Amino acid sequence: MPEAIWISFAFGLGLLVKTIGLPPLIGYLAAGFVLSGLSASTGIPIEATDALGHIAHLGVLLLLFTVGLKLKLRSIVSAEVIGGSLLHFAITCAIFTPGIYLLMEVPWKTALMLAIALSFSSTVLAAKVLESKRELRAFHGRVAIGILIMQDLIALGAMSLAAGQIPSPWALVVFALPLLRPLLFRLLDASGHDELLALLGLLLALVLGGYGFESVGLSSELGALVFGAMLASHPRAQELSKSLWSVKEVFLVGFFLQIGIGGLPGTDALLFAMIAGLILPFKGILFFFLLLAFRLRARSGFLSSLALTNYSEFGLIVASIAVPEWLVPLAISVSFSFLFSAPLNRFSHTLYERFAQKLTRFESSKHHPDEQPLSLGDTRVLIMGMGRTGTAAYDWLSDEQPKLMGLDSDPAKASQHQKQGRNVVFADAEDASFWNGLHMPAVESVILAMGDIEGKLIAARMLRKLGFKGFIVAHTMFEDEARQIREAGADEAYLTMSETGVALASHLSEKAPAKPSLATGHSG
The missing domain is CATH 1.20.1530.20 (Na+/H+ antiporter like fold)
Known part of the structure; x- marks a missing residue:
């Protein structure tokens, strides 16, 4: 079956190029050329059906x-x-x-x-x-x-x-x-x-x-x-x-x-x-x-x-x-x-x-409106990345910390948060020019809630490079990434699923009724 040959070659070469740090799609492309070469050398027709x-x-x-x-x-x-x-x-x-x-x-x-x-x-x-x-x-x-x-x-x-x-x-x-x-x-x-x-x-x-x-x-x-x-x-x-x-x-x-x-x-x-x-x-x-x-x-x-x-x-x-x-x-x-x-x-x-x-x-001396340098004013807590995790952190902190700001690399998402009453502005944490124009005199803590590991690593390094002495915390799905984030400068990097389990358990302890003691039970 030609389909079996396609799948075998695509998986094999896709896995090979992935192990050397290249996107698997290059392996799929190479698999096609290898199949074409085999067809030409053996005379066995292998065609794109x-x-x-x-x-x-x-x-x-x-x-x-x-x-x-x-x-x-x-x-x-x-x-x-x-x-x-x-x-x-x-x-x-x-x-x-x-x-x-x-x-x-x-x-x-x-x-x-x-x-x-x-x-x-x-x-x-x-x-x-x-x-x-x-x-x-x-x-x-x-x-x-x-x-x-x-x-x-x-x-x-x-x-x-x-x-x-x-x-x-x-x-x-x-x-x-x-x-x-x-x-x-x-x-x-x-x-x-x-x-x-x-x-x-x-x-x-x-x-x-x-x-x-x-x-x-x-x-x-x-x-x-x-x-x-x-x-x-x-x-x-x-x-x-x-x-x-x-x-x-x-x-x-x-x-x-x-x-x-x-x-x-x-x-x-x-x-x-x-x-x-x-x-x-x-x-x-x-x-x-x-x-x-x-x-x-x-x-x-x-x-x-x-x-x-x-x-x-x-x-x-x-x-x-x-x-x-x-x-x-x-x-x-x-x-x-x-x-x-x-x-x-x-x-x-x-x-x-x-x-x-x-x-x-x-660069031009005048920059695009979406790329202006940013001053954080009297912000005390900064949340970088306003997806579901960042938004949840913002909402939980907003009652006790009024001087709170969120940053997100999607202008449309930042605008949506603003309409909902959150103090969120556009900024791309992976942009070196953003860090060059950043002024954050009162920030005490930073939460790294971006979706990708690269952004968290860059943000942690740049914060420390700018001389930030405050607390930096992040979340990630994998232990090896958590280690990299801490090595980049974060104080803590928690595993997302572990923290989810802790949060669920805390809700249980808060909401569940007290378990009756044996002393008050009925005797047989």
């Missing part, structure tokens, strides 16, 4: 749906997203088109379509990398995803022009979709917490979003993203995302396998891919300086541009319609860019810390 292609497509749709669940569309409509994406697209096409025309000796139209295909960045890779680091809602994550959405819209237009087709008139119905939001909210509330919740997610992502958009001549990927975004403001959006997590991850394995199984490249394809790989860093550099032009700080511009420094699977879709004879060279270029981009993004924060002094020289 329709079933694998269907699974890969479902994985992409589910990924984009879960990305949409984490997005606030109002935060995407911004000058840096719209301006940055359009300018990057125009500049890239203006430079790449004559270069491809001269180097590859192809017609101008072919050179233009190849340039368009190379101008896009991978929504799948960038979203997966940002999601794995829990940075989708961070400022630089929202900028990167916003630019990717704009690129997807541009790609849709390019495909329509290349195919000579326009969407069906029924596509105008899409503008009425917001009217369905109350109904979708009721369905989400009525779905409970078990398999019906996951089935609702599949229905919205694959049927209404995927097939529904395709039926009116629009992209199924865009449909999945739109339906996810429509539910983003619902309180249970995160729960819905978690219910789809395992299904989405398994299906995405098919996507990366499909790329590799597509076939081993020829000499011309490898030459094209090598040239595309050499110019890939310039794509990221252009993004970096464009984002700085829109007053982003160097750190946000660097992290956003690094997430976008790759080529897109969407470019392959454009090529399959406009220049199908160039599909294999583009597929190899996309694959090489994944191998280049995934490891770099894994160490993106470390890279920025190393080059921060050189990169900050290019």
